[in-house]
Amino acid sequence: MATPVRLWEDGFAADPHGYYELLRSQGPVGWGELAPGIPAYVVTDRRAALDLLHDSETWSHDPRPWETTIAEDSPILGMMRWRPNTLWSDGPAHIRYRRTLVDAFSLVEPHDLRERVHRAVDILVSRFGPAGHADLVSDFCRPLMALIFNNLFGLPDSESARLDDAMAQMIEGAETSAQAELEYGRYVFELIALKMTRRGDDLTSWLLDHPLRLTPEEVTWQVVLTLGAGHEPTANLVSNALSRILGNPAYYTTLTSGSRPVMDAVLEVLRYETPLANYGVHFARKALSFHGVWVRAAVPVVISYGALAYFAEKEAGGVHHPHDASHLSWSAGAHACPLKQHTLLIATEAIERLTQWLPDLDPVLPRDQLTWRPGPFHRSLTSFPVRFAPRIPDQSGDRP
């Protein structure tokens, strides 16, 4: 067995491409580590990824056989523990959970989502706009997703700080993450309890009332999943795109004149620097030989969306249509991200609205001096400081 490539090391955040090259040198399916002592097969080849993602007879999403081999307090379980939700289910249970989520989100009309995004951006700009400087990760992208999802699921804005704090702590610190997970659980529990007694025009109520009749407990697990699945990668999609746009003359000089659309930058992130870098956790139902590697059952097989993007880009030599969507950053097959269109709308509207309010956003550091958060799963900026002329958007009649 090859030496495992340690995706949990700090070095991975600093130089993911070097780590992807090491994995690829082992073949289409490499041998990595997601945390110290927690090995996984890592797929870095497009053909192998597609073969796996389209074969649910061979591959399962159910991590329970693997979980029995893992210490109960292992922090990796936060991202990989079985729950009765769409992500960790196979077959009919998967279809049932996924259907309810897709149907609920389909009731959020694009014009309505656009307005919710604008409102959330306006709230944040009115907070940091007067200062003339901000960290676009902690002052904008992360609280923005908390505001948007808190609102979509049916709570007043005053509750979004709770969600934001819990999410931030779960991601940041091992010390406070158990406490933060409890707080997050309380937030969702109270949300469901409230909507059980009083329905509204919101995702939680639509999930509770769906004709497939999920129990309140099942709805709770779909909400827990969706808030996490939506918050973290979308915040990173927006911050990664902003970091490509600002200071880059190809975008920046044309941003306000409208000739180079923000969508190009968002699609560029999906092609080169996808925010969910390694996930797609699968398990062989029984041991098998797969693309030249003997894969044991109950050991995770992870799809490296980041490596797939990197090698596709290397092969294309930087030549492609700006709207090339052949990347696999939304995954593929039965578990592919069901909310691509919603996500693209949130990301583009958020960036457009922000840059309309603050057209002179100026990065404090060049892009190659920005740092990235360690961790095997995400591609996520630590911070993204910017300066701009102070703006107070709450004067009456003030519009971007």
Ligand code: HEM
């Ligand atoms: C509105 C924001 C988003 C929501 C609510 C959301 C929700 C979800 C849900 C519920 C699933 C599980 C589907 C299933 O198992 O049937 C999923 C899968 C997935 N999502 Fe999203 N998502 C969002 C944004 C994103 C973003 C920004 C990315 C990154 C490009 C992304 C990438 C993926 C991928 C790769 C999967 C496949 C699951 C896997 O790799 O294990 N999603 N998403």
